[in-house]
Amino acid sequence: MSVFITFEGGEGTGKTTLIKNIFQALRSSRPIVTTREPGGSLIAEAIRDVVLNPKYEGVTPHAEALLIAAARAQHLHEVILPALAEGKTVLCDRYLDSSLAYQAYARELGVPFILNINKLAVENMPDLTFYIDLDPKVGMDRISHRAKYDRLDQETDDFHLLVREGYLKVAAMYPERIVIINGNQPLENITEEVLTAIREQS
Ligand code: TYD
Numbered sequence: 001m002s003v004f005i006t007f008e009g010g011e012g013t014g015k016t017t018l019i020k021n022i023f024q025a026l027r028s029s030r031p032i033v034t035t036r037e038p039g040g041s042l043i044a045e046a047i048r049d050v051v052l053n054p055k056y057e058g059v060t061p062h063a064e065a066l067l068i069a070a071a072r073a074q075h076l077h078e079v080i081l082p083a084l085a086e087g088k089t090v091l092c093d094r095y096l097d098s099s100l101a102y103q104a105y106a107r108e109l110g111v112p113f114i115l116n117i118n119k120l121a122v123e124n125m126p127d128l129t130f131y132i133d134l135d136p137k138v139g140m141d142r143i144s145h146r147a148k149y150d151r152l153d154q155e156t157d158d159f160h161l162l163v164r165e166g167y168l169k170v171a172a173m174y175p176e177r178i179v180i181i182n183g184n185q186p187l188e189n190i191t192e193e194v195l196t197a198i199r200e201q202s
Pocket of ligand 1: 010052
């Protein structure tokens with residue numbers, strides 16, 4: 001049976017390592033793939049570069065949201081929907097909820113605009129979403145050693161606070177789907193919590 005699972009959170013919440021752990025733990029018991037947004041396919045990764053590379057500093061908030069929605073349309077068609085049709089479990093690093101937290105709330109474009117331009121994603125929502133909740137100050141400290149900050153990492157502290165507030169509003173919008181995980185605990189504990197929830201669900 002196919003299952004579509006997404007992982008959400010601000011910067012430095014450890015999602016990437018978490019997804020690797022979950023993949024390793026489940027791969028022997030079910031067909032499973034991992035992917036990410038923006039990106040996940042050749043064309044979507046090209047769009048990702050335009051959205052995140054600091055050299056494109058003039059991208060407007062509306063263009064940012066539309067480019068990410070375009071990357072998502074491509075990624076859904078090329079990667080997510082085919083994998084689900086083959087009965088796979090799909091673990092996706094970020095999805096529509098990122099656009100709601102970052103573009104609808106933090107960029108203040110509003111929820112209706114984001115839902116409108118992401119109609120395809122709205123029609124293909126995840127079965128389960130883990131939102132890793134963490135004080136953005138802690139998250140930004142964790143990634144401060146990284147050499148290459150992307151254009152969104154470089155946003156102000158206030159922006160990252162708005163992202164977190166946005167995520168909490170999104171989690172309240174979709175309580176049946178979104179599980180809030182305390183990100184301020186060892187990754188092993190987070191991995192266990194997530195694995196338990198996935199095994200209960202599917
Ligand atoms: P990524 O390297 O995946 O960040 P992280 O390691 O923190 O997950 O970069 C993705 C960036 O793109 C991140 O700053 C959030 C942003 N983003 C949006 O603003 N809206 C979206 O819909 C998506 C999918 C990502």
